[in-house]
Amino acid sequence: KQEVTQIPAALSVPEGENLVLNCSFTDSAIYNLQWFRQDPGKGLTSLLLIQSSQREQTSGRLNASLDKSSGRSTLYIAASQPGDSATYLCAVRRVQGAQKLVFGQGTRLTINP
């Protein structure tokens, strides 16, 4: 059974810092991994999707890496801003066409002005 863990559960840093969020999964047989952002009481916004054959994806100040063999992914946020404050979720899909995403519990990020 696939389990996804995110560490830390919460993180508070001053504005401008670079930071790393961690995601680990127990079964390395994944099809892809997706990072989401969730604002309080809101839906999810997809940030980055990494296919199992890829090692990283970048979008603006965000960079996500994937090390499938070790069951780890990181989300790097450069030059953090107060608007980055949200909960960040990672989710893995086991195989192509599999309908079930397995989510981590998220990291609640607070960027202090």
Place this chain on the structure above:
Amino acid sequence: GAVVSQHPSRVICKSGTSVKIECRSLDFQATTMFWYRQFPKQSLMLMATSNEGSKATYEQGVEKDKFLINHASLTLSTLTVTSAHPEDSSFYICSCEIPGATNEKLFFGSGTQLSVL
């Protein structure tokens, strides 16, 4: 990106009543929609997969008679929480996948916060 609309965003109801939540894909046809539930400070858990024109597929432990899913058109799926009880209070969120997309990225609605008194 793809737009998924979910309504209502928040509902408060009395115990024993039924609540219907709608999920619409606004700019594409979604043959499959997914319903998730999220309890406070917990992760999203898949409840069921809604297939247009056929019966929904429920995850283990989810009561199909309590959580009725209807996917009558390619742009609309509904989740009805029947005879709601306080333990059903949760954040419900739907998602859709763009048909034929090679990366199978999921797009989510804005969610519905259900509070049962």
